[in-house]
Every structure is written in structure tokens, then in C-alpha cells.
Amino acid sequence: MEISGSTAFITGGSRGLGAALGQELAGRGARVVLLARGGEALAAIVDRIRSTGGEAYGVVGDLGSLDEAHRMIGESAALAGAPEILVHAASTLGRTPLVPLVDTAPAELERVLRVNLLGPFGLTLAVAGSMLVRRRGLVLAISSDAAVMPYQRWGAYGVSKAALDHLVRIWAAELEGSGVRFLSLDPGEMDTEMHAAAMPEADRAALRPPAEVAARIASIVTAAESVPSGSRLEVARWGRAA
């Protein structure tokens, strides 16, 4: 999919990979709307993108409900038009330090599922129809190897990401051939606040900068038509950073 001239909505846009993707796609000529809860951090990212000549907007909200999804999509579309690209980069680990599933309160699991699974579900519902009618669209879900490997203490997060991966596969099957494509992207371990919260003892020098991962994801977007819809890709194994 051509990035230049596209409109992209990116959740989790105020920091980490979401912010880096906003910068990368805007740098390649996309009109970018960053959706996040944090007003100040969001405003700072939007300003930074604009100062480098990119077109960016920030929309604040909490993706807890379908109503909120429609509100945020409505605001985003009012500012930037209908999206060709939707990136689900918002996610929560749940409470940190991470605890085993047996010590995870049901309410905590519910909260993680609401942000990491139901939020993306509702947002996708709110834009998939518009993409279908225009016969083009790309929905990217940021995954994790915690969705595949049974890492202890990563239960709530891992379960939510495994379910999100499966949403991607089923959406892809249901909309096969329609021009609306879905991909799961495992970004690998990145030097972000989220990673630091989960593994404070990690050697940060060994972690990938989000900007580098964002550049690789941008090249995936450009080549999206050549990848089967519903695929799960490990970003680190994909091509080279531009």
C-alpha cells in the first residue's frame, strides 16, 4: 500500500512504537492521526512530527467501549478523512511487576483484555466497513512473542495478544479478496517504557530502538499486497530498514 497520500490512524500514539510509527509514516507522506489517552505526551509527539514537516493530529480518548471507538474515529475522520491504514499499537501489560496467572485477579485480566483485545476489535469494527466500500485498507495489529510462547508472568498480556492474532486471522478470512487486508506484526523486544516496566533489569543496549522497528514496519506496509492477508510477521526478519 502506498504510504504517501494515505491516512493512517495509530493507537498508542503518544509513545513507544505507536509514536515512532506516527513519525515514520508522516515522514513518508501519510496523514497521521495518533490516538492515545495521554493528552500532553500526545501533543508533544504531534508537535514534533509537525516540526519536521509531517501532517499529524492527536485525538485523546480511552478505547474502553464501542461508543468511545465511534467518537475517536469520528474525531479522527473529521480531522484527517477516512483511514486507509489502522494500526493497533496501544497495549497494556496489566499491573507491573508482572505476576503469574494464578495471582492475577479476574478484574485485572478483564482490564487487559479490554485494552488489548476489545479496544482493537471495536475500532476495527468502526472502520472496516468504510475500507470495504472503498475496496482498500490495511489493519495492522502489533503482537508479541508472548502471544506464542508460554512465558510465566506474561499471562494476561500474552493471552490478549494471542486472541488479537486470531482476530486478525479470522478477519482476514472473512474479508479475503475484498481489498481490506489484515496483518499481525511481532516487533521483537524494543527499548520502550513498556519493556522497562516489564523487565527493569534488561540490558537496554540489546533492545531495538522503536524508530528502527517503525522503519521496517513501513516497508511492510509498502509491500502489504505481496503478503497473504492474515499473516503473522516477525518484523526483525523482514527486509531491511529503509
Added chain:
Amino acid sequence: MTAADWPREDPALHRLLWIDAASGRLEDKEVPDIVRLVRAGDLLVVNDAATLPASLAGTTDAGEPVELRLAGACSDGERWMAVLFGRGDWRQRTEARPAPPVITSGARLVFAPTFAAEVVCVSHTTPRLVEVRFQPSGAGFWHALYRHGRPVQYSYLRGPLRLAHAQTGYATRPWAVEPPSAGRPLSLALIRRLLAIGVEIAAVTHAAGLSSTGDPALDESLPLPERFEIPPETARAVAATRARNGRVVAVGTSVVRALEASAERHGHVVAETGVAEIRLGPGFQPRTVDGLLTGVHEPGTTHHALLRAFLDEDLLARASRHAEERGYLIHEFGDSWLLLAA
């Protein structure tokens, strides 16, 4: 006729009256039967406007309650046409609402501590029709509108609508102040089935406006001029459909308005952003639209009068009687009519 008082739980129960203008035949069907009534080479054109929460409850500087319903954005994008209502809300019948307080140019309406509007001018037609400028503007306006606004709705509904209720399945840009509801029955699964049989789908964006204000003089002048946009791929699809003798089926009267406004101005549908001031009704000859999927409306409404552009008086009267006798539900969550010659 009875209004549907809430969005349907099971969209498959949605009824469809097929009206064949050529033969005069009326047949009771259900919405999924659309796949048998259209054919490969036909084009369905939908209105992809999202419905914005156009109703704002507020007060004048003197503390009098008002409701402001947005009617449409002005071309400068900064000001809005809007209709003032007095005390009360959607639970009262529009005609029964008391008049709003007298508002003059320069007056301020406050909706929230940080969200207000200045009345820029008051219409000569009626003091209820005003032009306003909001504070904040731009992105701040949209954020405030989505926080404080509610979808426009009417007293026949059983409860307050949620924003999700007021959208079609494919809505995006918030241009419509009332739902372009003809497209509500088109689930994504149904759209997929239509595409699979070779029916094409294209979209226009049309700022579907207010349908009723309770003020006879103002209602007479509805619809107000409404913004529309026809993208290049839709203009191409319409031309290609006509070239292969396919039928152009408008999903909703807002689509008819946009396509026919363009065709009237240019001789055929072109890619453009414009304002539709076209009046559809008896005597209007559609240039480009061959069929119409629409909701069910009662005689005496503007929606109903518009259908005379597609059906003669006799057939329209017969269809209305038939719909009433068979218990078709009216208004935005009601049943549908498909006006399409076999």
C-alpha cells in the same frame, strides 16, 4: 403508521417492500432478498457520511435552556448552520417544544465550561435558524462536540441513542447530522454477497440534514443546501455502469441528491465537491439514478414527496396503503422500500 422505536436486534428480520415501477407490482420481501433483485453489472451507491452528535444542550448567557441542533457546516468550515429549540429535549414531540428564547446576533450559547458558540447571524425566514461559530474551533471543536453532543433523535424512540446506533456499517467522515439510515440494513456480510455476485459498490459523502424542526415555515424550506463529495472512483463507476446498461441504485435519498445535483450541473456525474440545492419531487426527472433503496416514510413528509420523482401518484399511494396494511415500520430504524424496475 408505526415507527420502529429502537434499532433492530436481528437485522435479518428487516422487511423490504419491492416496488417495480415498470409493472406496478408490489412484493413483500426481506432485506437479504436484495441479492436476487439486483444483478451483476448494477451499481449500489451509498452515503458514507458518519452521523455526528449534532444535538447540544446549553443555555443562553441569561441562563435560559436551549437545544442547538447543527444543520450543516458552512463552506468555510468555521461556521455552522443550526436550528434552535427551546426548553425540553427529544422526548417531546418536535411540534410540542416551546419556542427558544429570542436570540440576536452576537449572543452566546454555552454548552460546557470550555465549549460555547457565538451566534453570527439570525435567518430572516425564522429566528430559529441561525449561523454560529464555536469556541474552541478546529480539532478542539470536534473533541468538544464528541464529548458534549448527542445524536439527533425524535420522540418515537424508546431511549437515548448511543453514537454507534446512529451509524451505518461503513460510515467515516462526520458530515451527516441525522443518520443516512437507508444504508443501515446493509451489513458487511450483505455487501460481501453483493460484491460476490458482481454488483459494484461505490460511495459518495453527503451531509444528510435535519428532517424536522417543528416549525412549519422552516420545515417547508427543508432540506437546506447540503454539502456533498463525489470521489473520482464513484464518478467512473457511475459512467461505466451506464455504459454497460447496468442500473445505478442509490442507497438513500441523500445519494440521489448528490448524484442528481452533479448530473444536473454537468450533464453527467463528475468527481466534485459541491452543495446540493436540488429539489426532488413530482415532475423531477432523474438523469442518472435508476433505482432507490430507502426507508419507509409517511405521506406528508419531505422524504415521501421525494419519491414522486420515481413513482407516479397512484403507485406511490398503493405502496403506502400496502405498507400500512402489512405493518411496515417507519423512520430511521424501520423497514425499507426498494424502488427498482425488474
